[in-house]
Amino acid sequence: MRIAVDCMGGDHGPSVTLPACKAFLATHPQAELLLVGTAEALAPAVGWARCTQVTATEVVAMDDPVDVALRRKKDSSMRVAISQLKSADEQSPALADVCVSAGNTGALMALARYLLKTVDGIDRPAIASVLPNEHGGFTTMLDLGANVDCTPEHLLQFAVMGSALVAAVDGRPDPTVGLLNIGSEVIKGSDVIKRAGDLLRAAAAGGHLNYHGNVEGNDIFEGTTDVVVCDGFVGNVALKTTEGLAHALSQFIREEFTRNWWTKLAALVALPVLKRFRARVDPRGYNGAALLGLRGLVFKSHGGADAYAFERALVRAHDAARNRLLDQVRGRIVDTLQSMPIQPADEFVRPAA
Amino acid sequence: MRIAVDCMGGDHGPSVTLPACKAFLATHPQAELLLVGTAEALAPAVGWARCTQVTATEVVAMDDPVDVALRRKKDSSMRVAISQLKSADEQSPALADVCVSAGNTGALMALARYLLKTVDGIDRPAIASVLPNEHGGFTTMLDLGANVDCTPEHLLQFAVMGSALVAAVDGRPDPTVGLLNIGSEVIKGSDVIKRAGDLLRAAAAGGHLNYHGNVEGNDIFEGTTDVVVCDGFVGNVALKTTEGLAHALSQFIREEFTRNWWTKLAALVALPVLKRFRARVDPRGYNGAALLGLRGLVFKSHGGADAYAFERALVRAHDAARNRLLDQVRGRIVDTLQSMPIQPADEFVRPAA
Missing domain, CATH: 3.40.718.10 (Isopropylmalate Dehydrogenase)
Structure with missing residues (x-):
């Protein structure tokens, strides 16, 4: 490698x-x-x-x-x-x-x-990254900001690429995919989301995707599915909201533990526990977002990464390459798109001009 | 009242x-x-x-x-x-x-x-709620799920209604408003967002809105602006992502503090501090979302609210009514829409059919 x-x-x-x-x-x-x-x-x-x-x-x-x-x-x-x-x-x-x-x-x-250039069958590359979930594992989310407006076909392509990423890097052969929405019912969401749901169900019916259905914002951290698919606007807002909340909460914890001598003493006693907690939610530990859908594997590290975080990005990139992520994405995309029903979804699967 | x-x-x-x-x-x-x-x-x-x-x-x-x-x-x-x-x-x-x-x-x-029915000048009511920020105050966010697809005019109306809410309930006469986007530059975001930015700038130029500009997900918790405006899809995802992360983090903290007898002892010592922290981020404390834009004041409590949380919703509703939120929204909407420039934004300010 x-x-x-x-x-x-x-x-x-x-x-x-x-x-x-x-x-x-x-x-x-x-x-x-x-x-x-x-x-x-x-x-x-x-x-x-x-x-x-x-x-x-x-x-x-x-x-x-x-x-x-x-x-x-x-x-x-x-x-x-x-x-x-x-x-x-x-x-x-x-x-x-x-x-x-x-x-x-x-x-x-x-x-x-x-x-x-992009892989055949992929109109737009997407950015995928992971967030820790309550199962002690990670939820892979895409797109995180490469594509502001997405069509249903783009969301289907993201689902396929995300599945390939999880299969290659985390070694889960048949990862579950959720469509980020504002309710679990099929009738929820915008027109684009509803049509994306149709496409994802069709892909699942063809055996090309392990589609779970709609998921909501809280499901990302509950780990309801291995992959969460959304457009880049929503994904970017969700990711940055997450970063903002994590920052605010750690500031609140710091403020409470430094309030007076008694709380400082408590902090001293609790320090090893707080450190373990910190390590668990430390975003440096899962640094390294994948740019998916290109004829070449590119990983993006957080700009503010320190040496530890950048090393984690190198490790993720290395694992993806070793597990032939590129071939997996290409193979899955070809299989999925070829198998999509011509009716009634033909207007959706045709790649956008 | x-x-x-x-x-x-x-x-x-x-x-x-x-x-x-x-x-x-x-x-x-x-x-x-x-x-x-x-x-x-x-x-x-x-x-x-x-x-x-x-x-x-x-x-x-x-x-x-x-x-x-x-x-x-x-x-x-x-x-x-x-x-x-x-x-x-x-x-x-x-x-x-x-x-x-x-x-x-x-x-x-x-x-x-x-x-x-809706107030004159408002096409769609919106749901607004508050989230705690790092300044020790609250950020008011809307829409949180009433409107899946929004036009630029809707986002302008949300900005005006959110300003009226903050003015009435929190007593800030000229609250700052941010437009939720995926970057701080004016050129960022979808077409709808860019056009909403134009409208918001025009309203600010007319002296009807204290428009800050684009904000990102992390700004909600940093408290960059008093009001954050977004469409209901994005708002709902951001809110539920927030709830999910908060839940996951509190579970992580619990797991770390109950790992063994030593961490349990640390938890005992840290308990008063952890309780204060918990109280600070307790969503029950700011329960009560406002349905804005109607010819009547309606507040929505969280469905799972306990008696304390429901009481908080009653208090928020009471404060809003006492401070004549309804008149404030109506007044601000009329002022803002009447003053919007006919050129170049006339196609945007015309209420949607």
Whole structure:
């Protein structure tokens, strides 16, 4: 397995990515890394075993518009890293199996889409990530912001890609899929959601998807289904609401435990428990969102990731590549779309223009 | 102030609503209640001071379809309670100033809309509620599920109604309003959201709204703005995601503190602090969502509310009525819509057919 790492991406760049790479290599003796960045930034990593340095002269800034990343900075570390997923010609294999970047999401998605193109049958790539649930496992959610407006077909494609991701990374062969809605009944939701429900039921009837039905916001954390599908607007709002609430609650806990000497004493006694709790809900532990639906595997780390979090993204990317996520997505998409009934859903399964 | 209480609504009916009414009356010596329910259910409250019993023979069940509530159960406690907000003729005042029910949301909204009609300038009523924020205050959010698909004009109307609610209940004369989006830049979001942003900016330019701009999911809990506006689908998902996360986190905390004898000891020491934390995030403390945009004030309690939570809904309803929320909404809507520029936004401000 070879991972192309955009060492310049994220809020902290090489000061985070290089230590993360080192830690990752120590626990993955079979893995190789392509470290992509400016020669100066990569200097500390010269001579590292199982590492190849790939120089880029430019860096996509966290606030660069998509346009700058796409058209102006043609030698950016992000672009060069993604390019490692493309073979020079049809005979030779690609230089890397998967690419990881903590750089700006919009630019990463645009570059990945431009350079790699989408898999046949997929109109739009989606961003998928996991959230911890009450079963002690994780719920995979997509799309988290790549697609603001979605058609029913897009939501079906997300369901198939999400299933492939869970099958490949978490080793669940037949993951359950829920459609995020505002009620469990079939008649709930917008027109798009209701038609997406029809498509998902048809796919399930064909044996191509383990469709559970509608789920609601609380089901994400209850772990009702392995995969939760929604459009990128709703997914992004839900994810950021979650981050906001988690932040507010940890601030409330801190305030209560530092109120006076007695509560501080209580905090001291409770510290080991609070630490375990913190570790359990620590979003760094499941950093690494997958960009699904492209002809190449790209993982996005949180921009503010520290070395531990970035290493977790490398691990997730590595596992996905090792389990041939790309082939799984491609296979499932072909199977599902080919098997969809022509009637009555033909107007829905036709890929959007 | 006179409150019409649907004593039969909610998962627990009179066993919760009657004790809540009693507790409310004890702390509100000026208030009067119209207790609406079956004679049998209201028997324990016979002879209560400042209470009038209004008998209804039917009850809208929590899972009754809207149609049953609207067309079949014409003598339901919910319907009779809402009817108390209508005057018999133009000369006489209404029997109650505000109505509170813990009954099924869809039925309550449909009945309220049918019986009361919407305020001029409002196409669709919205459901507004509050969430605690890091400033120690509350963020008012709407719509939370009444309207699945919204136009830009609807979102503008929600902004105006939310501002009126915060002004009336929380006593903030010029509350800030944020438009829930997936990025802070003006160019972010769907077409509807971008056009809603144009309308909100126009209303702010006219001095009718304190518009902050786009906000993201995390801003709800950060308390970036007093009011957060979104369509009912997004609002409902965000609210239920929040409830789900809060539930999962409290389960995680419980699991960690009950792991072994040492953690249980720590829990004992930390108990007073944990209790304070719990009280702070306790959703019962801010129970009571407002149905805004109707020619009558209706408040919706959580269906699963206990007596304490239902009492809080009565208090919120009482405060809203005392502060003349209805007049405030009406006044603000008229001012805002009349002042909207004819160009370039005329196609947006025209009320939808």
